[in-house]
Amino acid sequence: MSAQTTMAELWPDGLCAVAVDVALLTVRDGVLQVLLAKPDTPPFTALWSLPGRRVAADENLDETAHRALRELAGVAAPDAHLQQLRTYGDPGRDPHARIVSVAYLALTPLTDTFVLPSHAQLVPVAQLLANGANQLAYDHRQIVADALERARSKLEYSSLATAFVTEPFTLAELRRVYEAVWGVVLDEANFRRKVAHTPGFVVEVSGVAPPGPEGGRPAKRYKPGGATQLHPAMLRP
Amino acid sequence: MSAQTTMAELWPDGLCAVAVDVALLTVRDGVLQVLLAKPDTPPFTALWSLPGRRVAADENLDETAHRALRELAGVAAPDAHLQQLRTYGDPGRDPHARIVSVAYLALTPLTDTFVLPSHAQLVPVAQLLANGANQLAYDHRQIVADALERARSKLEYSSLATAFVTEPFTLAELRRVYEAVWGVVLDEANFRRKVAHTPGFVVEVSGVAPPGPEGGRPAKRYKPGGATQLHPAMLRP
DNA sequence: AGTGGTTACAGTCATTGTGACGTTAACCTG
DNA sequence: CAGGTTAACGTCACAATGACTGTAACCACT
Numbered sequence: 001m002s003a004q005t006t007m008a009e010l011w012p013d014g015l016c017a018v019a020v021d022v023a024l025l026t027v028r029d030g031v032l033q034v035l036l037a038k039p040d041t042p043p044f045t046a047l048w049s050l051p052g053r054r055v056a057a058d059e060n061l062d063e064t065a066h067r068a069l070r071e072l073a074g075v076a077a078p079d080a081h082l083q084q085l086r087t088y089g090d091p092g093r094d095p096h097a098r099i100v101s102v103a104y105l106a107l108t109p110l111t112d113t114f115v116l117p118s119h120a121q122l123v124p125v126a127q128l129l130a131n132g133a134n135q136l137a138y139d140h141r142q143i144v145a146d147a148l149e150r151a152r153s154k155l156e157y158s159s160l161a162t163a164f165v166t167e168p169f170t171l172a173e174l175r176r177v178y179e180a181v182w183g184v185v186l187d188e189a190n191f192r193r194k195v196a197h198t199p200g201f202v203v204e205v206s207g208v209a210p211p212g213p214e215g216g217r218p219a220k221r222y223k224p225g226g227a228t229q230l231h232p233a234m235l236r237p
Numbered sequence: 238m239s240a241q242t243t244m245a246e247l248w249p250d251g252l253c254a255v256a257v258d259v260a261l262l263t264v265r266d267g268v269l270q271v272l273l274a275k276p277d278t279p280p281f282t283a284l285w286s287l288p289g290r291r292v293a294a295d296e297n298l299d300e301t302a303h304r305a306l307r308e309l310a311g312v313a314a315p316d317a318h319l320q321q322l323r324t325y326g327d328p329g330r331d332p333h334a335r336i337v338s339v340a341y342l343a344l345t346p347l348t349d350t351f352v353l354p355s356h357a358q359l360v361p362v363a364q365l366l367a368n369g370a371n372q373l374a375y376d377h378r379q380i381v382a383d384a385l386e387r388a389r390s391k392l393e394y395s396s397l398a399t400a401f402v403t404e405p406f407t408l409a410e411l412r413r414v415y416e417a418v419w420g421v422v423l424d425e426a427n428f429r430r431k432v433a434h435t436p437g438f439v440v441e442v443s444g445v446a447p448p449g450p451e452g453g454r455p456a457k458r459y460k461p462g463g464a465t466q467l468h469p470a471m472l473r474p
Numbered sequence: 475a476g477t478g479g480t481t482a483c484a485g486t487c488a489t490t491g492t493g494a495c496g497t498t499a500a501c502c503t504g
Numbered sequence: 505c506a507g508g509t510t511a512a513c514g515t516c517a518c519a520a521t522g523a524c525t526g527t528a529a530c531c532a533c534t
Contacts, residue, residue: 015254055326193492210501213502215500426484426524427523450531453479453481455530456483
């Protein structure tokens with residue numbers, strides 16, 4: 001029996017398995033990283049992949065995404081920014097079954113003290129995409145590439161960058177988010193001016209952040225300003 | 238037997254029906270319109286809805302979208318612009334089954350001579366969304382709203398507007414696309430300058446377009462310039 | 475043929491946003 | 505206290521934009 005015949009018999013028209021895969025991005029050590037997990041179900045239990053789960057009968061898609069992060073990576077982040085990326089449904093993207101996968105983009109600040117379980121890890125996105133060899137299961141390499149482009153684009157027109165940092169934050173921390181995601185170096189003074197001139201992006205809070213071990217003037221602290229869209233936008237150089 | 242029990246039994250974890258619904262937008266008579274169809278399968282055969290089809294076993298999602306347009310609205314547009322919008326998967330969005338729907342946004346110029354079959358029609362988007370009463374089946378009103386916002390946003394930083402017009406086109410035709418989708422009136426001279434100063438947006442072709450019945454100077458003709466992203470962007474007023 | 479109306483196209487001017495760069499302020503270490 | 509580092513602020517030239525005026529090329533009507 002050929003694989004094609006098998007698939008057509010097992011998955012008649014309009015009936016597919018629906019899964020949710022999550023590309024969680026975070027900035028650690030000034031580098032954009034993506035969360036990977038070792039699947040606990042075949043196939044590809046040897047390869048790393050994005051955390052993903054089948055959609056349960058009484059679950060909406062957002063809930064499945066949260067559950068995938070919680071069960072496969074120990075990340076319980078109900079307040080993490082979560083948005084749909086796109087849906088991948090080519091026949092043959094999974095060699096064993098017709099699986100339509102709704103991919104999510106998740107953004108969250110992971111504190112340095114947070115420890116991942118042994119079957120999960122953070123990997124720099126640039127390193128993952130630069131290598132010609134595909135190190136991920138299924139089409140998850142493509143999903144990571146799409147997630148990166150979405151994040152880069154969203155930083156321009158939305159206040160999404162604040163989802164990468166914990167409150168309160170300094171403008172230098174916010175700038176390092178842009179630099180890590182875009183992969184560029186930004187002029188510090190101009191960045192400050194643009195953020196200040198974009199209404200609702202950030203608002204100052206009381207107190208200052210102490211300088212690092214290398215000294216420097218204490219930085220003012222800010223919190224998200226409530227705006228979701230940025231006017232004017234923070235365009236990439 | 239309750240409806241919930243029925244759904245849980247018929248649609249166990251991870252197994253859903255997957256459909257593709259298409260929101261096809263076009264500009265006719267200077268007004269943004271969306272294509273609706275009468276479903277040929279229950280439920281909601283009385284209400285208008287977006288053309289949609291179940292995903293076939295050997296089909297990818299794009300192919301299903303094209304098939305839905307062809308079978309339900311007689312629109313055979315293999316060159317129409319087609320992009321994923323988002324996926325709607327709340328339990329209960331279809332009262333009879335757990336259906337996960339991948340929504341697509343389609344953009345195409347429909348010539349004035351094209352006639353739709355009797356079970357399909359074009360409806361002004363503004364009129365559809367302005368009425369408080371929901372005239373569409375399922376959550377298709379929400380899909381139309383999301384499609385409109387996506388189209389409005391994409392016009393800003395991509396050359397998507399050219400997908401609404403036939404080649405060759407005049408700058409006035411292109412401007413009327415922006416005005417219809419955004420619902421604003423644009424300054425004609427400034428629009429011309431912005432388009433001309435955006436490299437790769439349009440390129441001039443030979444010949445001129447004759448004036449309409451109300452006279453006026455003949456307009457130069459243009460075709461898409463090959464760029465997909467616009468630099469600088471055409472921001473909404 | 476001439477006049478007024480309409481549309482296409484081109485230019486001016488003040489304002490705003492931006493990139494590049496310099497200056498001052500407030501901390502660190504030695 | 506000196507030198508280094510980071511934060512914060514200011515200046516200047518240029519590009520982009522909104523509002524507006526002027527010119528060109530067609531129409532219909534008298």
